[in-house]
Amino acid sequence: MxxxxxxxxxxxxxxxxxxxxxxxxxxxxxxxxxxxxxxxxxxxxxxxxxxxxGTTAFTTVKKAYITLKSDDEALAFTTEHERAVLHFFHPEFSRCNTMDSHCELIADKHAEYGGADVSFARIDVKNAPFVVEKLGVRVLPCVIGFVKGAVKGRVTGFEGLCWDGKESSIDVARALEEVFLGWTVISKRLLLGHEDERSDDDEEAPDRRKAARGAIRSRNQRDDDDDDDWD
Known part of the structure; x- marks a missing residue:
């Protein structure tokens, strides 16, 4: 047991x-x-x-006016959008800040009413040395328009936009929009006060508009001759 x-x-x-x-x-x-x-x-x-x-920069493309931060982003921006406007600037240059305000105004207006058929961006020239060299950007501010990745025209400084020294004037923004229209980067005018809405108290306005059209044609011809392209 x-x-x-x-x-x-x-x-x-x-x-x-x-x-x-x-x-x-x-x-x-x-x-x-x-x-x-x-x-x-x-x-x-x-x-x-x-x-x-890899797509961070382009998730914000829905914004009217974005800031790019590198050569790669600048290259992608101008090739991924059929129509694009890119402002090359330096943050310490006051004239660049003035041009930036005009670009932002146009971008906001076209984003609101233009059916988003054009994209706008800015880039600090220090962050895009390759693109700056490739496009021959030497004078700031510099605004370049692209269609299908090809350069359609550029504005250097305020050439062809301002005749009275008032670079911050709304008239400069209107003239810049007119330039974009001439490049076919945009398809319509959205800022008020273009030549079809003449001001009765501005006798010099027609002469300025005529000079602007001449300057735009001259600039476009020079840009065509330069044949600036990404490739």
């Missing part, structure tokens, strides 16, 4: 140990499964982050 009792006790101890081992194995498997899942999930998140990083 004593012998049988001892055997039963040994069996009970053995069974308990087997149960503990089985539980430990299950816990270990669960931990391994969790670790594997966590590693897999982290890898998925890393891939997703990498994919989104």
């Amino acid at each position: 004593a012998s049988n009792s001892g055997t039963g006790q040994d069996n009970s101890i053995h069974t308990d140990r087997e149960d503990e081992d089985a539980d430990a194995i299950l816990v270990s498997l669960e931990e391994e499964d969790y670790a594997a899942y966590r590693a897999q999930r982290l890898e998925e998140l890393r891939k997703a982050a990498g994919a989104s990083a």
Whole structure:
């Protein structure tokens, strides 16, 4: 009897140990499964982050006037949009800030009413040395229009836009929009006060508009001769 009792006790101890081992194995498997899942999930998140990083600059394209930060972004911007306007500027130049305000005004107006058929952006020349060199940007501000990646024209400084020294005037923005229209970068005028809405108290306005059209044609001819292109 004593012998049988001892055997039963040994069996009970053995069974308990087997149960503990089985539980430990299950816990270990669960931990391994969790670790594997966590590693897999982290890898998925890393891939997703990498994919989104490549398109960060262009998720904001819906904004009227965006800021590009590199040569790659500038190249992509002008090739991914059929019509594009790019302002090359230096943040410490006051005339660049003035031109920037005109570009932003036109961009906002065309984003609101123009059916988003043209995209506008700015880029600091320090952040795009390759593009600046490729396009021969030497004088700032410089605004360049593109259609299907090809340069259609450029405005250097305020040439052809201002005759009275009032570079911040709304008339300059209107003249700039007229230039964009001549490049076929935009398809319509949206700023008020163009030649079909002449001001009665501005006797010199017709002469300025005539001079503007001449300057635009001259500038367009020079740009065509230069044949500036991304490729």
